[in-house]
Amino acid sequence: MNDKQNIDWDNLGFNAHNTRSMFIANWNLSDSKWNVKGLVPYGDISLSPASTVLNYGQGIFEGTKAYLSSKERVVFFRLEENAKRFNSSSRRLCIPEIPNDIFIKAVKDTVLDNLDYMPKKDRGSIYIRPLAFGVGPILGVKPSEHYTFLVFVTPVGSYFKSGLNHLKTLVTDKYHRAATKSIGSAKAIGNYSGTLLPFKEITLEGYDEIIFLNASNENIIDEARSANIFILKDKTLKTPSLNGSILPGITRDSVLKISEKIFHLDVREEDITIEDLMNADEVFFTGTAVVVAPVGSICYNDKTVELGRSYTESITKNIRETLIDIQNENIKDPFGWVLPLD
Ligand code: COI
Secondary structure: OOOHHHOOOOOOOOOOOOOOEEEEEEEEOOOOOEEEEEEEEOOOOOOOOOEHHHHHOOEEEOOEEEEEOOOOOEEEEOHHHHHHHHHHHHHHOOOOOOOHHHHHHHHHHHHHHOHHHOOOOOOOEEEEEEEEEEOOEOOOOOOOOEEEEEEEEEEEOOOOOOOOOOEEEEEEOOOOOOOOOOOOOOOEOHHHHOOHHHHHHHHHOOOOEEEEEOOOOOOEEEEEOOOEEEEEEOOEEEEOOOOOOOOOOHHHHHHHHHHHHOOOOEEEEOOOEHHHHHOOOEEEEEEOOOEEEEEEEEEEOOEEEEOOOOHHHOHHHHHHHHHHHHHOOOOOOOOOOEEEOO
16 A cells, blocks of 8 residues: 655655555544544545535644654654644534644654655655544435544655756636635635636646735735735835735744844734735745745736846745754744654
């Protein structure tokens, strides 16, 4: 089942590889608690055709990473925040909350059992995907009475094929990512399916990433398909405020704190107009998967702006490298964000 020998360890990209094991817990209305099954061999799962995840998208996920640090140990980054966000997504999707200790143990156990999938230093990390979804058969649009919590892991490298080359982006006014008062601020599976067609269309036109406008106010930007967005103008760094449709990214929050405390930028969470975006000195995406990814050009309404500043001279580079240095324990972690595996 596992495909370790087929993995191209020097060019990992962002793909799901078969690993050794995954962690499972189940919840039933009859006892109303999570029953831990623990590690099982990695592989397919069976589902009722009438499960609420298949029929109504009652499912959530998280994304976090384990790193092989400079101290020759495996570490996590702000894992408690993932546990918290998982439960806030659960509440929005009517999925029973999972106690933080079960969440953290599940992540640690799965990583520990699959440690031989950790890429060599500087080649990548282990990406961790916790999921929770309704498995009970229900035909009406109602929450399930049975749930599965599952954690799987896979080795990953760079999310964007182009690596650190400046991304070619398009702002769409044809599609929205999420409605402002809907589930955009939760890590709900349904928020991602709606971006598949827009993304397919823009890649056919040669773009790397799509930027969505806010569904309630098309003068301001929201985020990308799989990441939050930041703009830098002079010494001011801005990202859209958490207005309902924005995912409260953990990398987003870390970048805000690093930029303020270490780089002394004027950091703001507020509306960003299309005009602000098109006139920025630097633009970048943030997320666990994308880390900090620099944007090179932005097209909106057939007008393209090229962001002039080279990556090597950018503040984006300084922010990205500081974040990675903290995650890899290359520098002292001033925020207490790093958590060792044992
Ligand atoms: C992550 O950054 O970990 C995410 O969950 C985004 C994902 C859709 C690639």
